[in-house]
Amino acid sequence: MDAPRRTRNGPRRSEAARVAVLRAADDLLVDSGFQAVTVGSIAERAGVSKQTIYRWWRSKIDILLDVLEEDLPDDVTSRPPGTESAQEVLTGHVTHLNRVFTRSDTGRVLFVLIGHALQDATTASALRNQVLDRRRGHARARLRNALACDAPGALPRQEADRLLDLLAGPVFHRAFMTGRPTDPLFAERLAATVLTCRQGTPLDGAPAAGPTL
Amino acid sequence: MDAPRRTRNGPRRSEAARVAVLRAADDLLVDSGFQAVTVGSIAERAGVSKQTIYRWWRSKIDILLDVLEEDLPDDVTSRPPGTESAQEVLTGHVTHLNRVFTRSDTGRVLFVLIGHALQDATTASALRNQVLDRRRGHARARLRNALACDAPGALPRQEADRLLDLLAGPVFHRAFMTGRPTDPLFAERLAATVLTCRQGTPLDGAPAAGPTL
Amino acid sequence: MDAPRRTRNGPRRSEAARVAVLRAADDLLVDSGFQAVTVGSIAERAGVSKQTIYRWWRSKIDILLDVLEEDLPDDVTSRPPGTESAQEVLTGHVTHLNRVFTRSDTGRVLFVLIGHALQDATTASALRNQVLDRRRGHARARLRNALACDAPGALPRQEADRLLDLLAGPVFHRAFMTGRPTDPLFAERLAATVLTCRQGTPLDGAPAAGPTL
Amino acid sequence: MDAPRRTRNGPRRSEAARVAVLRAADDLLVDSGFQAVTVGSIAERAGVSKQTIYRWWRSKIDILLDVLEEDLPDDVTSRPPGTESAQEVLTGHVTHLNRVFTRSDTGRVLFVLIGHALQDATTASALRNQVLDRRRGHARARLRNALACDAPGALPRQEADRLLDLLAGPVFHRAFMTGRPTDPLFAERLAATVLTCRQGTPLDGAPAAGPTL
DNA sequence: GGCTAACCGAGACGGTACGTCAAGTCTTGGC
């Protein structure tokens, strides 16, 4: 089981083609908008045949999911752990989210995919399973770590998720609904608000009452 | 331009057809999903010809915008104004938003339209101009009114918008991204948090510094 | 039932498109060979969309069947009936067949369709039902009429068909298999042979014995 | 060029693969029809790779030509030469042709190849060169031999070919065009007719006049 | 009451993209 039981013959999947397709899809989306992203146009720009695309992806949405998975930047702070205050960590996270949403090419891809997910449940779950859940896991861990410094006692997973919703939601909303990005001031205040919320007493007994939360 | 220069002859627009189209589009979307909503299928289900549709709408998105405009429920509270605390008003708004997003047929329409708006700038501005801005105006007024009781002094428009983002964002995020709706407890805590944020001192001098906010 | 019970609304089938498609298919086949006859290329040359073709025909073979039905020339002799000898009628028929097979554009179409029929039973029966049977009926009638002059007594249908096979077969075989057409001398001798066969005594009692013939 | 300049290394062509391919092509054609005969399906059924096929054949038509060449039965009569009358020889040939066309698996292959030849000149000449001409040569020799008994004096080659056309044509025509096979009675009468034609005087001076015949 | 413009149903039309299929070529690693 540890050894490749049988060495497969024949040509392997062309890495060059794979990369060219992902890059072509990304470029087309950024340059010309989603309606220009066609399996045919991706194939042409990537210098690849349509059939090669359909051999490895089931749809252009599938391609964009792979683009997202590869390109979506993680929230990595350069500072060593433990040297940041909780406020700084949260502010940094908000800023990171905003930057991803509004400035990166990958943000465009994310927009389109969320847009498609809102119209199609299959895309929605694929997006969650393939991309979002992992990111949410990272963010949750970071958050728990940051808050553990200030408030001793474990931060329950559900509670962490609530806080993440409070953090990400407004950034999201501003970027998507109003079209105006989150400015640094808003980021800072948002972080502070969430921290305040965390420290408030009303939460203490609450989580037990929220069954599915 | 002011006067209809000439009295028109012939029959006027058929109200029956208009309603049948809107209803057919809504039903199709709710019953069979967005990919089943085509101009042809709407026409068929409405017992109307495609030409009649294209005479009055430019695309199926246009139809859905009209559906949304007609059906999207306003946040109407049964209580007379002035008898609710700010906390109650905010909690009610959050609850209303959540109900619209997750329970109504119109929520499906809204989802789809936001999804399309994320892929197409034209749809985005149409959605904002035709539907969202008006709702936002109502919500802002309601918010200003509610907060004026507790905190004398006008609530600046930009500040009100910030608070609305704080309120709507997490509801939005939960409904869209995690797929789990907002529960009453979360609604209450969210309202409280936003109120806390409003009363905090850090905001006092701040708005002046936020240029584009 | 005699009256068109209800006048249909809407646009009728475009005769121009129909004719253009048939003509384009014929031209492509004659100019560039069968492998150049593609639904796409027909559409392009006819100035028509692919969908219009698929609305009215199920395949390019269907189109060619229509071409054949419209263009395949009948065996019409200029002479008034009764002024030709049986030999002349038969020779004329053979010459006609040969000319159709080897010289006309329609002959190319016929070749291709027979070729396809040899590979596909559906095409074979369509070809027979739509085109060949009618021609065979005409030829049979002409043959019976011609032979009735010389040999009193009705020519049974089965017998007529046998003679038609004897007549058409060799023309066919030369055109298809050897690639060399039937010359006038061969035509004359073929006709004479068939006549001889007809007058011979061996046939008299025979047809009764041939069950499925 | 005269000497194989160097003894080749490595394995020679796999006879097993060659046979498997021919057999697979034949089986597929007989079992599932021509449209099921693809290079891929042949390779799969033969347990052979596509490359191996393309190394030795240029197309699936090429394969079928080989199938035909190997399997097409010769017209071998069990009787010793000289013990059959001309009528018997001719009747036997007609019967043989009919059996090949209508009953054997190879007949299916022949049909398909003739069908393809009618659509493609290259296939037509390949079919003639590789298969048909040799068979025609055998048939011609047999015919000349048979007729020499009854009618002393050499049967010119062109004349023999004419007679072969007269013989094969109707069998062909019945099998291909009408779909009804040749019955024994028809075979006998056909042979008799051709013999009659042969013995008639009109032929004597004729061949000289037919230039390309 | 007739005229006429605008409405309506039906649905054919030119397009664009889809997703599938087969042909024929090329690449890899084993024998």
Add this chain to the structure above:
DNA sequence: GCCAAGACTTGACGTACCGTCTCGGTTAGCC
């Protein structure tokens, strides 16, 4: 060098939906 496996380019296939258009029939409203 042959072979199995199979990825690759190419190009036709047949389908779906778009948005436009053309019919014949049906109402208003004004003369």
